[in-house]
Amino acid sequence: MGSLEGTVAENGGAAEAAAAAAATTTAPSCNGKQLEENGNAVDMAQTDGPPAFPAADCGDGPGATGVTTRKGRFGGLVALPLEVGTRMLCRWRDGKFHPVKVIERRKLPPTVSFCGGGHEYEYYVHYTEFNRRLDEWVKLDQLDLDTVEADVDEKVEDKATSLKMTRHQKRKIDETHVEGHEELDAASLREHEEFTKVKNIATIELGRYEIETWYFSPFPPEYNDCVKLFFCEFCLNFMKRKEQLQRHMRKCDLKHPPGDEIYRCGTLSMFEVDGKKNKVYGQNLCYLAKLFLDHKTLYYDVDLFLFYVLCECDDRGCHMVGYFSKEKHSEESYNLACILTLPPYQRKGYGKFLIAFSYELSKKEGKVGTPERPLSDLGLLSYRGYWTRVLLDILKKHKSNISIKELSDMTAIKADDILSTLQSLDLIQYRKGQHAICADPKVLDRHLKAAGRGGLDVDVSKLIWTPFKEQG
Numbered sequence: 137m138g139s140l141e142g143t144v145a146e147n148g149g150a151a152e153a154a155a156a157a158a159a160t161t162t163a164p165s166c167n168g169k170q171l172e173e174n175g176n177a178v179d180m181a182q183t184d185g186p187p188a189f190p191a192a193d194c195g196d197g198p199g200a201t202g203v204t205t206r207k208g209r210f211g212g213l214v215a216l217p218l219e220v221g222t223r224m225l226c227r228w229r230d231g232k233f234h235p236v237k238v239i240e241r242r243k244l245p246p247t248v249s250f251c252g253g254g255h256e257y258e259y260y261v262h263y264t265e266f267n268r269r270l271d272e273w274v275k276l277d278q279l280d281l282d283t284v285e286a287d288v289d290e291k292v293e294d295k296a297t298s299l300k301m302t303r304h305q306k307r308k309i310d311e312t313h314v315e316g317h318e319e320l321d322a323a324s325l326r327e328h329e330e331f332t333k334v335k336n337i338a339t340i341e342l343g344r345y346e347i348e349t350w351y352f353s354p355f356p357p358e359y360n361d362c363v364k365l366f367f368c369e370f371c372l373n374f375m376k377r378k379e380q381l382q383r384h385m386r387k388c389d390l391k392h393p394p395g396d397e398i399y400r401c402g403t404l405s406m407f408e409v410d411g412k413k414n415k416v417y418g419q420n421l422c423y424l425a426k427l428f429l430d431h432k433t434l435y436y437d438v439d440l441f442l443f444y445v446l447c448e449c450d451d452r453g454c455h456m457v458g459y460f461s462k463e464k465h466s467e468e469s470y471n472l473a474c475i476l477t478l479p480p481y482q483r484k485g486y487g488k489f490l491i492a493f494s495y496e497l498s499k500k501e502g503k504v505g506t507p508e509r510p511l512s513d514l515g516l517l518s519y520r521g522y523w524t525r526v527l528l529d530i531l532k533k534h535k536s537n538i539s540i541k542e543l544s545d546m547t548a549i550k551a552d553d554i555l556s557t558l559q560s561l562d563l564i565q566y567r568k569g570q571h572a573i574c575a576d577p578k579v580l581d582r583h584l585k586a587a588g589r590g591g592l593d594v595d596v597s598k599l600i601w602t603p604f605k606e607q608g
């Protein structure tokens with residue numbers, strides 16, 4: 137665990153987060169279109185007639201399966217179907233062409249491929265300028281074959297080999313964070329990317345929202361053929377069909393996450409769910425979260441975790457907006473393992489609220505805490521913002537000298553994190569073998585302004601909680 141991509145769109149700082157937000161939350165018309173395309177890939181086989189490909193695009197005619205060729209711009213021939221690793225331009229949802237690399241290809245159902253000439257395939261592409269979360273299946277006519285680059289990347293091994301990974305291998309890879317490449321040898325990194333390269337579930341329905349997913353999630357094999365999953369927003373059970381969900385909703389008696397409500401302020405509630413007492417819920421939550429976190433660890437052992445689930449409440453129930461998980465016992469003083477704000481609720485300050493909440497729990501425990509490492513780059517950005525606001529607010533009020541130890545005692549932020557934050561802001565001087573904080577009010581104000589707003593505050597008086605103790 138430890139990836140934090142899901143919260144970062146709130147920062148609005150990172151270009152890719154903004155791009156992702158634009159694609160997933162603020163452009164409903166694009167979402168709808170995307171869904172239709174995905175849906176067609178499956179539905180056409182049973183219902184619709186063949187799509188109207190321009191005749192000029194057709195190659196060898198019906199049923200053609202062999203390699204065909206197309207003329208490239210420079211007179212060269214482009215072999216179809218395209219090889220995995222091919223680079224070219226592809227028309228994205230913004231209508232513009234962007235460079236892509238083909239990650240995978242698959243055959244379309246027979247009625248779609250009547251045309252032959254490479255149209256019997258669709259291609260899973262990675263937009264090289266964008267985050268992996270925007271990878272998607274595209275049809276041949278979205279690809280500009282005139283721009284195919286001559287060199288195909290080294291051939292990626294057959295997918296079948298990667299699917300033979302043992303559970304142990306898979307776990308080993310997942311437990312090693314990939315963004316910190318230093319911990320992962322090249323072979324393992326390739327294995328990880330090979331195994332998770334293609335998004336399996338394209339959309340989910342959760343409560344009032346239909347949400348486009350960002351990443352692969354290892355749902356059980358019987359869901360392999362699903363493009364869309366339907367989640368009960370309360371118990372997080374997932375189903376293949378809408379009718380199954382409707383039937384489920386008539387008998388599901390939950391109206392909030394299972395577990396104890398430990399915080400209520402206005403319409404916001406936080407529930408503490410013990411992974412041991414609510415194993416299925418914990419696992420469902422992990423499957424769901426992985427759809428939005430690239431390198432989240434797949435913990436099969438949810439027993440060891442507590443899940444803090446944040447909800448917006450109304451007369452229909454408590455609707456999950458995000459969560460963080462926390463190990464019951466952490467020797468490394470981790471106070472947070474995974475954190476996610478669901479896309480429809482991003483950029484409302486919930487990610488910052490969740491981070492602040494994790495530190496309020498640490499204060500109640502009388503411990504310092506730190507998020508599980510390594511953090512993704514975007515996760516670090518969220519935390520840096522939080523640490524900056526909290527620490528500089530205190531420095532502004534304390535005109536006199538204050539030590540890092542004192543700051544740590546007041547905030548439950550680990551001393552290392554305080555030191556690295558202040559160092560990154562150039563507020564630490566090293567004098568006579570000692571770190572000294574220099575806190576010019578003007579400099580502090582400038583940094584505070586750059587760190588942005590703090591989002592929703594945690595009202596500590598509304599937190600009713602005692603630290604976890606193993607029963608018996």
Ligand SMILES: [Zn+2]
Nearest residue numbers: 368370371388
């Ligand atoms: Zn349910």
